[in-house]
Amino acid sequence: MSTATSNARGIAGMLFATASYVVCDTFMKLVTLAGVPPFEVLFVRGIFAVAWCAGLVLVLGQWRGVARGFTPASLARAAFETAGVMFYIVALSMMPIADVVAIEQIAPLIFILIIATIGRERIGLVRFGLIAAGFVGALLVAQPDASGFSTAALLAFASALFLALRDVAGRKVSSDIPALVATLATNIVVLAASGIGMVVTETVVLPSARNTLYLVASGFFVTLGHxxxxxxxxxxxxxxxxxxxxxxxxxxxxxxxxxxxEWPNPLALLGIATIVASGLGIILVDRRKPRPIEPILPE
Known part of the structure; x- marks a missing residue:
């Protein structure tokens, strides 16, 4: 297989993955709009996500390595991702999907700042400028008023922060652990945490047959995304x-x-474009370095 063909297939895979994540989030938002509480949505989706992911691990013959997905480093990563996902689902229930996703995409920028701070890595003026532009874009999407940021926007920012912390913790996870095994472990932790959140903070609502199917599909598509x-x-x-x-x-x-x-207003559209341009700029700058920083993936 030529390099060009291989890269074309890789690009197709990434486009397919990001579309799958959005389909997953779309189904979850539809269920929250039907009156099912956010943590319950995440819990029920988690049941199916664990089932789909476990099936994929079995089919690919990676089940022998499942225990390695529960090392302390892997569990620390899963804990940060769980916090990020729980903030995300609540924000998604309150805010347009495009706006939540846009704010979420500042996570790689936060990641760079954290690594530069704790690892004393030099950011450089160009990268710093791109990071600053990304945060300005996020402010354009969030559009705080005189009273400050909305609750939904703050939750989306919190989600981005925890996803950045997830990838900081992920640097300690052994590369010998297959990606799908790590995903399965994370799904199990998310399932447990969302179940606790559902019992402690929500009144359980029995989903309709249609909403249950939406959550089955949501679990399937998030697995396809991974x-x-x-x-x-x-x-x-x-x-x-x-x-x-x-x-x-x-x-x-x-x-x-x-x-x-829903369609973002002009300021939000400008903010989304700024965030995307900032992220792409970071990637282009980091191509010159031996270890480019890859984007942080959503749950």
Whole structure:
């Protein structure tokens, strides 16, 4: 297989993965709009996500390594991701999907700042400028008023922070652990935490048959998303594949328009474009370095 063909397949895999994540989030938002509480949505989806992911691990013959997904480092990573996902689902229930996704995409920028702080790595003026632009874009999306940020926007920012911390913790996770095994472990932790959140803070609402099917599909598509990312980076060069992660914003806007009849206002559109441009700029700058920083993936 030629390099060009391999990269083309990797790009297709990444486009497929980001579309799958947005389909997952679309189904979850539909269920929250039907009156099912956010943590319950995440818990029920988690049941199916664990089932789908476990099936994929079995089919790919990776089940022998499942125990390695529960090492202290892996569990620390899963804990940060769980916090990020729980903030995300609540924000998603309150805010247009394109806006939540856009704010979420500042996670790689936060990640760079954290690594630069704790690792004393030099950011450089260009990267710092791109990071600053990304945060300005997030402010344009959040659009705080005289009373400050909305609760939904603050939750989306909190989600981005915890996803950044997840990838900081992920640097300690052994590369010998297969990506899908780590995903399965994370799904199990998310399932347990969302179950606790549901019992402690929510009144359980029995989902309708349609909403249950939506959550079955949501669990399936989030698993497809993880698998798509896994295959994309296997098939193509990371520096070529990484920019296509930002197709996530395009899919989210299409979902908002087609499914929810939502379209970001002009300021939010400018903010989304700024965040995407900032992320792409970081990737292009980091291509010159031996170890480029890859985008942080959503749950």
């Amino acid at each position: 698998f798509g990312v896994f295959m994309a980076y296997r098939l193509g060069a990371p520096a070529v594949i990484a920019p296509f992660f930002y197709s996530f914003a395009v899919w989210a806007m299409l979902s908002g328009l087609i499914v929810f009849n």
